[in-house]
Amino acid sequence: MASLTAAAGGSALASGCTGVQSALNPHGERADALAVLFWIFTAVLGLVWLVTMAGLFFALTRRRDSRGEPAQAHPAVKRPVRIAFAAMLTSTVIILSGLAVLSFDGQRAVFGDGAGAAVTISVIGHQWWWQVRYEGNNGFETANEIRIPVGSAVDIKLTTGDVIHSFWIPSLAGKLDLIPGKSNELRIQADKPGVYRGQCAEFCGQQHAHMAIFVVALEPSEFERWRAKQAAPARSMAHLAKQSVFASAASSPFAALSEHSQ
Amino acid sequence: MSPAIEERHETRDTDLGDEELRARLSRTWGSARGLIGILSTVDHKIIGIRYAVTAFVFLLAGGIMAIIMRLQLARPDSHLVDAELYNQLFTMHGTTMMFLFGVPVGEAFAVYLVPLMVGTRNIAFPRLNAFSYYVYLFGGLMLWGGFALSIRPDVGWFSYVPLANLNFTPGKGPDYWAQMITFTEVAALAVSVEIVVTVLKQRAPGMTLDRIPLFVWTMLVHSFIIIFAMPAIMLASSMLIMERLVGTQFFNPDAGGDPLLWQHLFWFFGHPEVYIIFLPGTAFVSAIVATFSRRPVFGYLPMVLSLIAIGFLSFGLWVHHMFVTGLPEIGAAFFTASSMAIAIPNGVQIFCWIATLWDGKPVLKTPLIFVLGFFFIFVAGGLSGVMLASVPIDTQVHDTYFVVAHFHYVLIGGTVFPLVAAVYYWFPKVTGRLMDERLGKWQFVLAFCGFNITFFPMHLLGLHGMPRRVYTYPAEMGWGGLNLLASAGALLFFASFLLMLYNMIASARSGALAGDNPWGADTLEWATSSPPQPQNFDRIPCVTSGSPLWDQGDDNVVVGGLKVDERELVVTSIREARPDIREESPAPSIWPFLAAFATAVAFIGSIYTPWAITWGSPVVAIVLVAWFWPKTIEENV
Numbered sequence A: 001m002a003s004l005t006a007a008a009g010g011s012a013l014a015s016g017c018t019g020v021q022s023a024l025n026p027h028g029e030r031a032d033a034l035a036v037l038f039w040i041f042t043a044v045l046g047l048v049w050l051v052t053m054a055g056l057f058f059a060l061t062r063r064r065d066s067r068g069e070p071a072q073a074h075p076a077v078k079r080p081v082r083i084a085f086a087a088m089l090t091s092t093v094i095i096l097s098g099l100a101v102l103s104f105d106g107q108r109a110v111f112g113d114g115a116g117a118a119v120t121i122s123v124i125g126h127q128w129w130w131q132v133r134y135e136g137n138n139g140f141e142t143a144n145e146i147r148i149p150v151g152s153a154v155d156i157k158l159t160t161g162d163v164i165h166s167f168w169i170p171s172l173a174g175k176l177d178l179i180p181g182k183s184n185e186l187r188i189q190a191d192k193p194g195v196y197r198g199q200c201a202e203f204c205g206q207q208h209a210h211m212a213i214f215v216v217a218l219e220p221s222e223f224e225r226w227r228a229k230q231a232a233p234a235r236s237m238a239h240l241a242k243q244s245v246f247a248s249a250a251s252s253p254f255a256a257l258s259e260h261s262q
Numbered sequence B: 001m002s003p004a005i006e007e008r009h010e011t012r013d014t015d016l017g018d019e020e021l022r023a024r025l026s027r028t029w030g031s032a033r034g035l036i037g038i039l040s041t042v043d044h045k046i047i048g049i050r051y052a053v054t055a056f057v058f059l060l061a062g063g064i065m066a067i068i069m070r071l072q073l074a075r076p077d078s079h080l081v082d083a084e085l086y087n088q089l090f091t092m093h094g095t096t097m098m099f100l101f102g103v104p105v106g107e108a109f110a111v112y113l114v115p116l117m118v119g120t121r122n123i124a125f126p127r128l129n130a131f132s133y134y135v136y137l138f139g140g141l142m143l144w145g146g147f148a149l150s151i152r153p154d155v156g157w158f159s160y161v162p163l164a165n166l167n168f169t170p171g172k173g174p175d176y177w178a179q180m181i182t183f184t185e186v187a188a189l190a191v192s193v194e195i196v197v198t199v200l201k202q203r204a205p206g207m208t209l210d211r212i213p214l215f216v217w218t219m220l221v222h223s224f225i226i227i228f229a230m231p232a233i234m235l236a237s238s239m240l241i242m243e244r245l246v247g248t249q250f251f252n253p254d255a256g257g258d259p260l261l262w263q264h265l266f267w268f269f270g271h272p273e274v275y276i277i278f279l280p281g282t283a284f285v286s287a288i289v290a291t292f293s294r295r296p297v298f299g300y301l302p303m304v305l306s307l308i309a310i311g312f313l314s315f316g317l318w319v320h321h322m323f324v325t326g327l328p329e330i331g332a333a334f335f336t337a338s339s340m341a342i343a344i345p346n347g348v349q350i351f352c353w354i355a356t357l358w359d360g361k362p363v364l365k366t367p368l369i370f371v372l373g374f375f376f377i378f379v380a381g382g383l384s385g386v387m388l389a390s391v392p393i394d395t396q397v398h399d400t401y402f403v404v405a406h407f408h409y410v411l412i413g414g415t416v417f418p419l420v421a422a423v424y425y426w427f428p429k430v431t432g433r434l435m436d437e438r439l440g441k442w443q444f445v446l447a448f449c450g451f452n453i454t455f456f457p458m459h460l461l462g463l464h465g466m467p468r469r470v471y472t473y474p475a476e477m478g479w480g481g482l483n484l485l486a487s488a489g490a491l492l493f494f495a496s497f498l499l500m501l502y503n504m505i506a507s508a509r510s511g512a513l514a515g516d517n518p519w520g521a522d523t524l525e526w527a528t529s530s531p532p533q534p535q536n537f538d539r540i541p542c543v544t545s546g547s548p549l550w551d552q553g554d555d556n557v558v559v560g561g562l563k564v565d566e567r568e569l570v571v572t573s574i575r576e577a578r579p580d581i582r583e584e585s586p587a588p589s590i591w592p593f594l595a596a597f598a599t600a601v602a603f604i605g606s607i608y609t610p611w612a613i614t615w616g617s618p619v620v621a622i623v624l625v626a627w628f629w630p631k632t633i634e635e636n637v
Helices: A002-014 A029-061 A079-111 A220-231 A234-240 A242-247 A255-260 B002-010 B018-029 B034-040 B044-073 B083-117 B126-148 B173-201 B214-245 B259-293 B300-316 B329-341 B343-359 B366-389 B391-397 B401-431 B437-463 B480-510 B591-608 B611-628
Strands: A119-126 A129-134 A140-143 A145-149 A154-160 A165-167 A176-178 A184-188 A194-199 A212-218 B568-572 B579-584
Touching (some): A029 A079, A079 B329, A079 B343, A079 B366, A119 A145, A119 A165, A119 A176, A140 A145, A145 A220, A154 A176, A176 A184, B044 B083, B044 B126, B044 B480, B083 B126, B083 B173, B083 B401, B126 B173, B173 B214, B173 B591, B214 B259, B214 B300, B259 B300, B259 B366, B259 B401, B329 B343, B329 B366, B329 B391, B366 B391, B366 B437, B391 B437, B401 B437, B401 B480, B437 B480, B591 B611
Parallel strands (some): A145 A212
Antiparallel strands (some): A129 A140, A194 A212
16 A cells, blocks of 8 residues: 555656655655755845845935935935944844854754664765665665655765765755765655655766656555565675666556656 | 157156147057057057957857757757767856856956056056966967867866766866866966056055045955965866876875865865956946946945955855765854855945945936846845855755856856946947947846846756756656746847847947046046047046045146156055156067967967976976066167
8 A cells, every 4th residue: 555655656746746856845854944944044035135125226216305416426424324234234244143043053953963773775876876775684785766764764875986976855855975985974764655856966977967866765664575575685686786676666666766767 | 869869768747738748658658550569569458458358259158058058958858969068068158157257357347447547557567467368368269279179178167076087087178177277367366466566556646545446446355366266276277187197196085185175175266266256246336336326335444344354254165165075064064154254244335335326316327227237136146145055955955056046146146237237337438439328228128137037947946956967857857847937038138148249339330429437437547538548647647535536626636757758657655655656667568478378388288298398388488588588778769
């Protein structure tokens, strides 16, 4: 049943609305926090823009003494102008400080170390595909797709086999680069089953545009079943990399996604 | 014979009437005809115009690249251009706009206007000025010549390693890119030194520090930023060339290097670069707002302090380009704070300009209308910049179309709109004729609508997950509609520049005659004829106010005593601008051109073999010796 839901969710997402890969369509704790922060910033800064434009409009259209106030080069600067200037400057400082504090707070929420992750997955970037390695005793590999259990924190260890890439699943979390000689770690979590698309966000050469990745969130029981199944034949399949997943996709929730990843 | 020469050399400007003085000074300061004469000129106005025209040609070239990209992205799964060509296009677009248009066009206006505004007869180090132009020209020709010959960089305007390394990008494209940087940075450094010295030592007597026009202050800060920022990129581009040419391992982690070193060096230059491009825009705005409000800009002191603050702060922001590389969180948070802090001096400038407009009586001519467009667009871009300064928000929008939208709002809004305003504003000074107002207003409508239709949707595209630098996207992503809209806007925006080009050509031929000061402006460039004589000013003005043409009225105080038949100018003290000495200004010479040529050969050769530096250096040295060979004053008039 869960797999049907996932497939339906996946195809609905894929069928045209802009939520396929959207930071404004969050489905995980961190992406939620980021979207909220984004909207707060947008509201506050939008207001600042409106007030500034209103000031400009007022400056241009205010009634002037039409009885030939001479084009005097150095009039005594009027008191209201100075007061308005000081007020604008003060509020700029206050608003920016407020936003900075919100940003620091958001940073802590997004990057803060929670409890240990339920699953740790290594993702290795290549021109132009993603190698996915499930660590552990019964480790196995897939390509361009990550399956995770719904509702659990998953740590993704990011390294690269060649150039710099950037791992980004907008609906689940912000992006993080894969850099030679460096290992980065990103935590993702999905709130409900579904297929979440992402793609490489750092220009990595000719086919950068086609370096997509899918995160498939399954119900925990479903995930465990899948993992157990993968672990058994994993050794023989590891080197088949890309094809292996698609080969097994026909009977799984990935019917929808293998369609649009080809 | 000899007494006559003797007498002529003793002639001072105080000895002559206006007419004769003008004729003789114009002969002394003029440039020769013929090919050699054209290549030898050291007149800052001629070189400034060449800078501007060259930069505009590159603007059009970069614009055409942009249009091809927009046509490709107008529809999903489009095959108008393939991945390879698309990657070359965005690399050339970014590189051209930043290095061959953005930086040089600011220098063009500085080179032309600063000597006029401070009331001197030529820029400091005029031969270096000529040299810098040719170096810039050769650098641009090399990059575009390479493009025509299919040597095309395709790794983006910031050429991240290891993608730009030899094993991932064979071919000479990235080498041409890196060497073009070297060319334009040499040129930019030379101009900056000239501007700094011109502003500090050649101001008209009486132009104390607090009477320097804001335009000139801005260009001074701009020049200091270049002097401190450019060495970082020259270092970086040289390291990249060495990495590719002789296999140094600066950026290779397996050999103890670090790919992030490139990013640090690049952005340590790259963020000040944004202000290098943007500050000339604010210089234009300050001049235009004052003139069309009939008021000096409100808050001279806060304005100048803001400029200096921007200059310093611009060096403390570079890490916000690297928030998603996995840097330590505390470090990243520091750069959030510093990036937000720079909004304060920028805000001060905006408020000062608005206060000036409030206080004065704005006259809505084309230059001011474009400046109003600048407010609308630039403020929006600055505010989306505040979003990008926040580490968490940046993790979502970094390297997406949101960023593309942001920096086009800042750079086009902050620089190109004021630039168009500046073209309309100073065109009559340069050519003696006014540009057409009606076409100017139509151009504004096209540019303003075209710009916003192009770039506003990109914010949304970025938030909906569209990364930068993708040559295509699948239809099911749902990005097709907004992309189509953006592409339509791009055509409108491009058309506005064609309209401007037409207006410039038509007005240069048959526009209304401008006279010396068509806008009733207050700074010294409007005190001389349009176009100015080779000597700029027949008599060097004395300045007793920050707005000399408004406050000094007809009392025409001038400095006397300069020789008429030799190139002499007044050198003044740094703070008070007290006349110190009369200084000879270098005469035209072909050697700067030859030196630039020799430098270009050595630079281009070094793309292919390190020996080019070995063999090129002596040639450059010989040319430089010839350039600086001490001579007696030429007497073959």
